[in-house]
Each structure stands twice: as structure tokens, then as C-alpha cells.
Amino acid sequence: MAVHAASESVVAGSGTKLAIRDAATTLFGAKGFEQTSLREVADAVGITKASLYYHYSSKLDLLMAIINPIIDHMRTVSDELAQIPRDADGIRTVLGDYLRGLIEHRDVGVLLSRDAVAILNASANRYPDILDANRALLAWLAGPDATDEGKLRAGVAIEILRVAMVSKDVVPGGSDELVERVLLDAATTVLSAGEDA
Template identity: 70%
Template sequence: MAVRTAPDTVAAGRGTKLAIRDAAVKLFGAKGFEQTSLREVADAVGITKASLYYHYASKIDLLHAIIDPIIDHMRSVVGDLDQVPRDADGIRDVLRSYLRGMVHHRDAGALVLRDTVAIVNAMADRHPDLVDDDQTLREWLAGPDATDEAKLRASAALAMLGVALMSKEFAPGADDALVESTLLDAATCVLTAGGTA
């Protein structure tokens, strides 16, 4: 017989899990992943360390909860490429979709900026897929029979969109709409300046 949990308890559990993740993003970003203890994260949320372990079995699991949604979003954009026409509107839609995932997760930007080594080590099992997805997206943006210039422009456009993750560091007062419109226009210009799109 299954044990039933009251809806308020389930909602509170989800709220606690999100609060733990949000506190970890702030602390990892400010102090660094290695320098932040799970005790500090638990204290920031106002729970015991045992309660934190109920939601996240380890610090690496907590890091995965922060980084996995970014990677999953990128994979979903690449997974849908076959359904998008490769014309100016389609390219802009793909760039916008990719960018929106970055903007949505830009709270993790300080962590990405400061703890690249910790993130790469923690994500070693997903790294090959991430590299493959990035390559697929760059090739799609560059187009069939792409010149070296088109390949460079596609890579530069994606690099520009990646700035969204660090935008809270570079432009803390910029809201999501400004980040999206500025970086989308910049990436589109990079692609179209050479007639690639």
C-alpha cells in the first residue's frame, strides 16, 4: 500500500528543494563551489543539513540540479532543428529559443563564470553530448556547404548568446527583455553580415 502525502507537504517539499537550489546558486556564485559547504546552504535556507540531504544526496547532485536544466534546454533546441526551416525567420527563432534558455538560467551565471573547472568535472559524463549538440547547432547555423567564414560566424553567434549566462555579472541592472533583445540582435548581425543566414 502506497503512502500518501498531503498536497501541502508535497508543495512544501518542492518549495524547499527550489529554495535549496536558489541558495546554492547564490553561495556557489559568491564563494565558489569548493569553498561553500552544504551546512552553509542549509543555514541559508533555514533547514538542517539532514533536511538538505533529503532533497539532494550530495553537493554534486545539487550542482547537477543547477546546471542540468541549462544543458537540457540546449539539447531540446538541437533536437528540434529538423522541424525548423533554415531561412532568416527560422534561424532567428532558433537563436531566440536557445537564448531564452540562457536568460532563464542566468542566475547561475556567476557560478559558471567563477567555477568552470568544478562544473566541467561534475559534468564529465554529459560533456561529450554537450560538445556534439554544440557542433550540431553551429553546423546548422553555418548552413550546408559552409565556408570557413560561415563556420566562424556561427561559432561567434553562439558565443554571443552565451553572454546571457554571465549578464548579471556584466550588466546587473539589465532585465531579461533587454538581455534577450540585445544579444539576439547582436548574434543575428554576426550571422547575416556575411550573408550566411
């Protein structure tokens, strides 16, 4: 019986942690990171500020809990590049994997565009991960012995995919499937257009 109660507590705890992250994402996006208090986040979830501190030690810790999954996703995609053949199917697979991770976190997009400076400051210790993942993906997409044009096309393709993070603003009623199809097609078109030249 005690084991069952303990496991319920863990599930409830992880549910509360997720609810806190979701409320913070919404409030930070609507009001801004600096302008939102932890009291407001706790009130939105229906818990005490002390309960919030049990899950997240600071507002910065909470912000990083929102941002870290996106950075971790970028790292995962870049770490797996060596295992994927660099052909048309492989390129579409990599771009699709990268894009689906961004779509999964597109609720964070408003926050990212509204509070870019706060996020850059908060994620300074993760900056090498972001930079390394981005460089690896760019180099892989551009290909070996890439021309300047190839490098630019790779950069443009990645930027097209990043539109997913602001897609809630661009197409508020747009489904995940629509965002994925349009952005993936646009990114692959940019890359393949260079092959025709």
C-alpha cells in the same frame, strides 16, 4: 483529507528543493563551489543538513541540479532543429529559443565563470550532450556546404548569445528583455553580415 495533506507535502517538498538550489546557486557563485559547505546552504534555507540530504544526496548532486537544466535546454534546442526551416525567420527563432533558455538561467552565470573547473569535472558524464548539442547548432547555423567563414560566424553568434550567462555582471540592472533584444540582434547581425560578402 490524507490525499490533501500528501499533496501539500509534495508542493512543500518541491518548494524546499527549489529554495535549496537557489541558495546554493547564490552561495556557490559568491564563495565558490569548493568553499561552500552544505551546512551553509541548509542554514540559508532554514532547514537542517539532514533535510538537505533528503533532497540532494551530495554537494555534487546539488551542483548538477543547478547545471542540468541548462544542458537539457541546449539538447532540446538542438533536437528540434530538423523541424525548423533554415531561413531568416527560422534562424532568429532558433537563436531566440536558445537565448531565452540561457536568460532563464543567468543567475547561474557567476557560478559558471567562477568555478568552471569544478563544473567541468562535475558534468563530465554530460559532456557528450553538451558537445553534441553545440555541434548540431553550429552546423545548422552555418548551413549546408558551409565555408570556413560561415562556420566561424556561427560560432561567434553562439558565443554572443552565451554572454547572457554573464549579463548580471555586465549589466547588473539590465532586464531580461534588454539582454534578449541586444544579444539576439548582435547574433543575427553576425550571421547575416556573411551573406553580404
